[in-house]
Amino acid sequence: MRSGRWSRRDFLRASGVFSGAALLSGLMPKLRASAAGPGTRQLFFVGCSQGTDMVTWRPESSDLVTDGLPYQHEPLQDYLQNIAILDGIYSISAVQSDSEGMPPNGGHEGKGALLTGTTVRYAGDLLVYNGPSVDEIIGRRVEQHCLEMGEIPPPMRTLRIGRAKGPMDSDNAPDVPGSNGAWQTFFWQDPLVSAPLLWGPWFAYEALFASFGVGEDELRRLRTKQASVLDALTGELGRVRGELVTEDKDRLDAHLEGIRELENKLDTIIECTPPDIGTSPDHIGTWSNTHMNEVVRATFQVVATAFACGVTNVAGFDVRRQEGRGAELQEDPEYAATYEGVTNMDLHGQAHNMPVSCGANCGSNADATAEDRALARQFYADLWRWTSTRLKENFLDAVPDFVRDNMIVVHASEMSEGGTHSNYNVPVTIFQGDDVGYFETGRAFKWGAFDVFENFRPHDDPGQPSTKLLVSLCHAMGFEDIESVGDPAFASGPLTEAMA
Amino acid sequence: MTMTTRTNPLAPCLLAASLVGCYQGVDGVGASGASETDPAADASGDDAGDGPNDDGGQDDDGGSSDTCDGVCTGASPMQLLRRNQVIGIVRQAFGADADEVPFNLVPADTSSGLFASNHLPADATRVEAYHTFAERAAAELVQSIGCADEACVEEETRRVLPILFKRAPLEDEISVYLGMMSAPAEWDGESWTIDDGFSQVLSLALQSPQFLYRIEVGEETDDPNLRRLTGHEMAVRLSLLLWNESPSPELRALAEEGRLDDEEGVAQVVRSMLDDPRADVMALDFFEAYLGTSHFGDHVRYLEGSAVAEDYPGLPAVTSDMVAETEAFITHVMRNGASMRELFAADYSFGSEALAAYYDVPTAELHDNGMYRLELSDAGRAGVLSQGAVVGAHTTVEVYRAAHRGTFVARNVMCIELPPPPADIVIPEIPVGVPPREAFEQMTDSATCAGCHDIINPLGFMFENLDAGGRYAEVYPQFETPIDASGVLPTGEEVDGVAELGAALAENEQTQRCFARRWFEYALERTPTDRDEVYLEAAYAQLQASDLDMRALIVSVLSSEAGRMRVLPSG
Structure with missing residues (x-):
């Protein structure tokens, strides 16, 4: 596992931000909770392609406490007071996309539209967006803010992890820079340019933490060295203080307080000791969703550690491809029995089985039986629920308190019901840490009027535009001067209806 | 094109009326447009101290006394070095070995009016930034210097500490630093190298308060809130300001000889230092802020990216x-x-x-x-x-x-x-x-x-x-x-x-008075108060008497009581 071709040091050096013995200070957790704001909060976007079963995703009312969490959110019960379910977001830039051959509705192309706030367009033969996506915008602003404050920016502007172990295991569609078209990725680095993804969690682990391989011991030694310097510095400050006039002692005391905070940070550095994420499966297909169980667990662990170590303030991950060929949930013991014997778990095909009454959207699956449809609905509901479980166990429970308290997680899809390919009423669930205080949590928000089986059509009452959500995420991360994300012709300003 | 000036006899009225009327309708804003220390107010006939906001001698920084008998000057808190001074001293200490030091990590200055300064106490963020810079700089310097044994480390330590501290360190202090060459008691590693020890020494030195601060204790005077800078402290003040450096051995020798203990001595040394090309950095630094030219790059980038870029092809x-x-x-x-x-x-x-x-x-x-x-x-x-x-x-x-x-x-x-x-x-x-x-x-x-x-x-x-x-x-x-x-x-x-x-x-008299004020702000890293009027007046007079010689103005400010004294902030 640790014989990687690209060490963490090499990786960060290549980023131009790393130099030798400063390892520890460069990785210090962001502990400035008392001054939470730009540069101190962290955002994790978890995408789930191809929508879900909106019937069991949607809350009954806005009162989650009385109603209880909907089936798909139940694993997050421990974090109920931190959850906001946004039932009524429509991807405004997706529904206004009009790519050739597509209805006025982005369908799968809604992935890029959701996070960039721009409509799909052609660049040559490739469908692209006029990005960047909101994660990139926030990552840049964090970087800029840190530099303005005289701080070192996080070593990585954004940490985006793909599924594959490496380019050779990629089913001809590797998650590598520049290879993603509009319907393949949420993340866009610049207009027309999709964002590079690290080749799966094991590669990300190598890149970020390989020099920790000897791991904890090395980390402790670095901590010892820096603590020794700070200890000597404290002694020197004391000696100098004795020589000063009274009026200057306050200034040195303020400096000393800063040293003590620094020492406290060193004490917490153990929090970013990388976990054992196991070894990579021999083959991971980016198109097939194979080993989803291991990939998602490992990815969440890597992001949790990266956040704890201050490696980045912004992360993104797409849990699954919409074109899956594998029997994903069969890999998880909790669900294995339900799907035992099911051999054709084609996600895309299953999605088109979803409509209860098929109508015009059933396409090639018009002949699906009622049992097929029921299984498809159950499958999608369980996929989202399973992701909620992973999110809780491998991420929310795994990060240190100071990270969780200053963090926002967005779990969303580019479409609502996979069978309708609709970009209206896309599912968005938000986790917000205790110290963020931006969104009103512990409740659901219900906007617009929907029939989950017919909502691909233009609406008179579509709910809240996604671009407002993007602005709100910027504001929640401390960048309140951002007034619009994406095409300014779409709705601007924050999602005030969901603010605390 | 001829250059002539014509005088408008109504001018003083225009100025006074304009300032009072500035953005009429916003409560209080217009009236405060001309402060009690504003030369513009003086030009309009408003004597300093008579204004509605006059505090009767107390300024925001605190002051020495309500009256201004004897030496009167505004208070000056202990300051962190300016960013350029940190960089200048590291370069002075390490020469070419500092070429790989990541100076971009030195935290930016806060400001005092137009000019860079660090008049605010260091908060945790700034302390962490200094720490990070020190760690990274030490790592690079250790590699560049390449000491192979402890003797080399000790020699380097003894060489650079006087530069970084801006004074000769005591033997006890040197011992503390040399002690850093040994592995900490908690060290559980297999080996502790010369590089490990040397980087510890340099990291400590580069985040030491004796390096980062301009420490001025001064000598007591009859006024408990007023300190007269020692010759050595004066050497530090002058060297940092004029050369962005730690005092040279020659300057320290002058201080030892008492040549920086009085106005004439300081004036003479300042003139000499201004003759040195190292003073170019000071002039460029002052004028960059005075002229605001640091914004030029932003302007060009804006133009190049704007719709009118083609109007400015060259x-x-x-x-x-x-x-x-x-x-x-x-x-x-x-x-x-x-x-x-x-x-x-x-x-x-x-x-x-x-x-x-x-x-x-x-x-x-x-x-x-x-x-x-x-x-x-x-x-x-x-x-x-x-x-x-x-x-x-x-x-x-x-x-x-x-x-x-x-x-x-x-x-x-x-x-x-x-x-x-x-x-x-x-x-x-x-x-x-x-x-x-x-x-x-x-x-x-x-x-x-x-x-x-x-x-x-x-x-x-x-x-x-x-x-x-x-x-x-x-x-x-x-x-x-x-x-x-x-x-x-x-x-x-x-x-x-x-x-x-x-x-x-x-x-123009107002421009000349303003120019004197700007140099005062820059040189003493603080905003002048009512108490400084006498020094501003003297500096202006010197400028005029020297037929507008800017260096005479600088000499006047630095050799004045304000330049050689320190008023404690909370007196």
Whole structure:
């Protein structure tokens, strides 16, 4: 596992931000909770392609406490007071996309539209967006803010992890820079340019933490060295203080307080000791969703550690491809029995089985039986629920308190019901840490009027535009001067209806 | 193009009325436009201390006493070194070995008015930034120096500590540092190398308060809140300010000899230090802030990315030449008589052939600074205010350019305090089909705007012949109408064009007083208070007596009681 071709040091050096013995200070957790704001909060976007079963995703009312969490959110019960379910977001830039051959509705192309706030367009033969996506915008602003404050920016502007172990295991569609078209990725680095993804969690682990391989011991030694310097510095400050006039002692005391905070940070550095994420499966297909169980667990662990170590303030991950060929949930013991014997778990095909009454959207699956449809609905509901479980166990429970308290997680899809390919009423669930205080949590928000089986059509009452959500995420991360994300012709300003 | 100045007999009335009326309708803002220490208020006949906001001698920093008998000067807190000083001392200490040091990690300065300063206490973020810089710098320095044994480390430590500390360290202090060469008691590693130990020594030194702060304890005086700087502390103050360096052995020797203990001694040393080329960095640093040229890069990037970029086709190729022009000009003026008059009104500049062509001015001989002397006599330009980097730093889209340029001259050069525009102001639409000057006059002719814009606009319009790219024109190219660059200074002189403006400002009392004030702010890293009026007056008098020699002004400020004393902040 640790014989990687690209060490963490090499990786960060290549980023131009790393130099030798400063390892520890460069990785210090962001502990400035008392001054939470730009540069101190962290955002994790978890995408789930191809929508879900909106019937069991949607809350009954806005009162989650009385109603209880909907089936798909139940694993997050421990974090109920931190959850906001946004039932009524429509991807405004997706529904206004009009790519050739597509209805006025982005369908799968809604992935890029959701996070960039721009409509799909052609660049040559490739469908692209006029990005960047909101994660990139926030990552840049964090970087800029840190530099303005005289701080070192996080070593990585954004940490985006793909599924594959490496380019050779990629089913001809590797998650590598520049290879993603509009319907393949949420993340866009610049207009027309999709964002590079690290080749799966094991590669990300190598890149970020390989020099920790000897791991904890090395980390402790670095901590010892820096603590020794700070200890000597404290002694020197004391000696100098004795020589000063009274009026200057306050200034040195303020400096000393800063040293003590620094020492406290060193004490917490153990929090970013990388976990054992196991070894990579021999083959991971980016198109097939194979080993989803291991990939998602490992990815969440890597992001949790990266956040704890201050490696980045912004992360993104797409849990699954919409074109899956594998029997994903069969890999998880909790669900294995339900799907035992099911051999054709084609996600895309299953999605088109979803409509209860098929109508015009059933396409090639018009002949699906009622049992097929029921299984498809159950499958999608369980996929989202399973992701909620992973999110809780491998991420929310795994990060240190100071990270969780200053963090926002967005779990969303580019479409609502996979069978309708609709970009209206896309599912968005938000986790917000205790110290963020931006969104009103512990409740659901219900906007617009929907029939989950017919909502691909233009609406008179579509709910809240996604671009407002993007602005709100910027504001929640401390960048309140951002007034619009994406095409300014779409709705601007924050999602005030969901603010605390 | 002739440069004449004419006096408007109504000028003092205009100034007073304008300031009081600045943005009328916003409670209190207009009246505070001229503070009790504002030279503009003095010029309008308001004696310092009589203003409605006068605190009877107490200033924000605290002061020594309510009365001002004997030595009176504003309070000065202990300060962290400026960023440039941190960098300068590290370079001084380590020479070429510092080439790989990541100086970009040195935290930025806070500011005190126009100038960089670090008058605020260090918070946790800043302390962490210094720590990170120290760790990274130490790692690089250890590699560059390449000590193979402890003797080398000790020799280096003994060599650099006096430079970093700005004084000779005590043997006990050196021992503490040498002790860092040993592994910490908690160390559980297999080996502890020379590099490990050396990096510990350097990391500690580079984040030591003795390096990062300018510590001035001073000697007690009859006034418990007033300290007289020791000769050594004076050497540190002068060396940091004038050279961005730690005192040299020679300067320390002068301090030891008592040559920095009195006004004449300090004056003599300052004159000598100003003669040294190392003082160039101080002049460039001062003028970058005074002229606001640090904004020039932003302006060029804006223009290059804007819809009007094609209107300035030659600009990208000469932007670095423009920066070099101003630096070379300032360096030349400071080294050759340091005349404020020449600074503002010189009929020459320096630049490349490309810049000369861009300006459409003739070149003369190649100067020893490697640039051509540019002849400006008949070009409608004169002095530093007409240079591309200065004009460009205060320029935005054509219609608004007068506002930026006028505000710059009013605030930076004439010390007229202008409040920010009211928050609820509705900016009028830009009139269509109207030349920039006329358009901007229309936009600002309301009673709400007139208070300040009666001052700003005329000053800004005097630059009107220079477009956003710094090119001279007598006709608005898009309108084919003649450019009117005439106006009246707040102090009454009628001026036509930027060349006349420079000449007028150089002779203008308010500008000269403001110039003295700016140097005081820069040199002492604080805003002068009422108590400093006597020193400002002396500095101004010295400037006049020396026929506008800027170096005489600097000498006056630094050798004055204000320059040699320290008032404790909470006295």
